[in-house]
Amino acid sequence: MYKYFIRPLLFLLNAETAHHFSFSAIRILSKLGFSSLFRSLYLIEDKRLEREVFGIKFKNPVGLAAGFDKDAKLYNEFSDFGFGFIEIGTLTPKGQPGNPKPRLFRLLDDQGIINRMGFNNGGVYDAVERLKKKHRVIVGGNIGKNKVTKNEEAVKDYLICFDALFEHVDYFVVNVSSPNTPGLRELQDKKPLTDILKKLKRENTKIAKSYGVDEKPILLKIAPDLTNNQLLDIISIINTTKIDGVIATNTTISRKGLKSHLTLAEEKGGLSGKPLTNRSTEVIRFLAEKSNKSFPIIGVGGIHSAEDALEKLEAGADLVQLYTGFVYEGPGLLKQINKAILEKEQ
Numbered sequence: 096m097y098k099y100f101i102r103p104l105l106f107l108l109n110a111e112t113a114h115h116f117s118f119s120a121i122r123i124l125s126k127l128g129f130s131s132l133f134r135s136l137y138l139i140e141d142k143r144l145e146r147e148v149f150g151i152k153f154k155n156p157v158g159l160a161a162g163f164d165k166d167a168k169l170y171n172e173f174s175d176f177g178f179g180f181i182e183i184g185t186l187t188p189k190g191q192p193g194n195p196k197p198r199l200f201r202l203l204d205d206q207g208i209i210n211r212m213g214f215n216n217g218g219v220y221d222a223v224e225r226l227k228k229k230h231r232v233i234v235g236g237n238i239g240k241n242k243v244t245k246n247e248e249a250v251k252d253y254l255i256c257f258d259a260l261f262e263h264v265d266y267f268v269v270n271v272s273s274p275n276t277p278g279l280r281e282l283q284d285k286k287p288l289t290d291i292l293k294k295l296k297r298e299n300t301k302i303a304k305s306y307g308v309d310e311k312p313i314l315l316k317i318a319p320d321l322t323n324n325q326l327l328d329i330i331s332i333i334n335t336t337k338i339d340g341v342i343a344t345n346t347t348i349s350r351k352g353l354k355s356h357l358t359l360a361e362e363k364g365g366l367s368g369k370p371l372t373n374r375s376t377e378v379i380r381f382l383a384e385k386s387n388k389s390f391p392i393i394g395v396g397g398i399h400s401a402e403d404a405l406e407k408l409e410a411g412a413d414l415v416q417l418y419t420g421f422v423y424e425g426p427g428l429l430k431q432i433n434k435a436i437l438e439k440e441q
Contacts, residue, residue, distance in 0.1 A: 097425030110199040110208065118169060125172045133175040137426045139433045143440055144179075148391045148413045149312035149339040151265055153233055155179035157404070157432050160395050160416035161237035161268065161316075165215070167222040174232035176426040177433065182416065183222065184237030185270045188255040190218035191241055194275065200362050202355040206399060207371075208419045210346065211275045211364030214239050219259045226263035236264035237316070239273065246278055250291045254298055261302050267311055269295065269338075272318040272345040274365045280318060285328045288315075292336040312339035319344035319374045319396060323381065330386045340391035342416070343382060344375045368419035372397025376410050383411025399424055401435035408436075 105113040125133075144155035158180040159173055167183040174181060193215025200209045216222070219238075226234070238256035240249040257267060269291065271282035282288055295313055303310040315338060317329055333341065346365025353360040353370060375396025382392055394412030398404050399420040407415050420428055 097427060102423070102425065106201065106203075109197065110201050111196065114199070121169055121172050125169075125175070130172070130175045133426070134177075137177040137430050138175070139177060139430060139437070141433075141437060143437055144433055146179075146414060149266065149314075150309070151233060151312065153179045153414065155433050156408070156414040156436070157429050158182060158233075158235075158393070158414060158416040159421065160418040161185055161235075161270070162210075162212070163418055163421070166217050167225045167234075170226075170234055171228070171231045177429040178232065180233035180235060180265075180414070182235035182237050182268060183226075183264070184216070184268070185214050185239040185273065186216050186219040186222055186236065186256055186260070187214050187239050187241045188219055188252050188259075189241050190216060190221060198364070200359060200364075202353065202359060202366075202368070202370075204354040204356075205360075205368065205370050206419075206423050207353075207355075207366055207368030208422065209359075209362045209364045209366050211362070213242065213275045214273065219256045223259050223263055226260070233265045234263075235266045235268055235314075236260040237268040237270050239270045239276065240279070242276055246281055246287065249282055249287075250294050253291055253295060257295055257298055258302065261311060262306070265311070266339075267295075267313045268316050268342055269313065270316050270345070272316050274318070274346065274348050283318065283321070283325070283329075285332060289332050289336060292332065292338050296336055296338065314338065314340045314342055314391075314393065316342040316345055317378070319347045319371060319378055320349060321378070326378065326381055327385060330382065330389075333386075333390050338390075340393065340413075341382060342393040342395060343378045343412075344371070344396050347371055347374065349374075367396065368423070369397050369399055372399070372403055376407055379407055379412050380410040398432075399428070401428075401431040404432040405435055405439065 161182040170181040194213035240252035391413045394407035395416035
């Protein structure tokens with residue numbers, strides 16, 4: 096129904112308007128009692144789907160990637176569509192409007208999306224107020240720095256977000272790989288990244304001890320545009336800092352092989368969707384093989400079918416996340432993936 100009726104209507108609207116309209120519709124329908132209908136249509140509950148990764152038990156291995164529910168407005172409602180976990184953010188210490196509109200573009204011929212949102216969000220403290228309600232699903236907190244914060248001071252922003260979210264999320268993701276905040280990807284270099292992660296690890300130990308609880312897993316989200324040598328650096332950094340895993344990958348700045356009109360394809364921003372499928376899987380496989388699978392990997396990028404998800408899991412991912420595939424294929428994609436996983440395990 097989604098692909099033949101709902102998606103064509105949504106795609107009549109510009110991409111960002113469609114996103115906000117969808118949010119409003121899901122919120123209203125959930126308040127009207129449609130949550131149980133969504134769960135009956137899309138949710139598969141089966142012990143064989145459960146995964147324990149970095150100390151957390153997930154009901155199933157399919158999550159919603161960061162960027163969809165930036166401000167933690169509908170994380171419980173999205174779980175009704177069958178997601179095993181929801182990643183909110185990217186959140187920054189202070190709210191910021193992001194880049195000027197238009198900043199979100201569909202590449203229909205490529206089943207992709209270009210975004211240059213620029214970490215638009217209401218700020219971490221605004222999100223914390225919504226995160227205080229009971230969670231029906233595992234929630235990850237994706238954190239970043241404000242646009243006006245200089246790279247030399249970036250660690251302060253990450254620490255502010257970490258401290259604010261510690262009691263309210265199940266794991267953290269350090270985002271230094273978005274192409275839409277000027278200079279942010281420079282933080283992926285070995286020295287600044289090691290410094291940020293070490294300080295977050297120390298803060299993690301300190302807060303956990305003060306609360307008398309376990310430390311929260313910390314993951315790093317990386318770009319697909321890193322070279323093999325840079326990926327080897329990432330493995331080294333993880334081994335040095337002892338963080339808990341990697342999310343591979345964020346959006347790409349590459350425009351190689353696109354079919355869409357040149358004017359549209361050359362819009363600035365990060366590209367997601369089908370054009371990223373192969374590269375993100377290559378990165379997952381490289382990290383898994385070169386590290387001897389010494390840390391967990393969440394695979395994201397171009398998952399538009401159950402086969403795409405299985406390919407990432409076989410390449411070495413422990414969990415997967417959807418974003419653009421969810422936009423193009425709808426919530427039925429989650430059910431297809433989980434059914435395919437169950438069939439494979441028989």
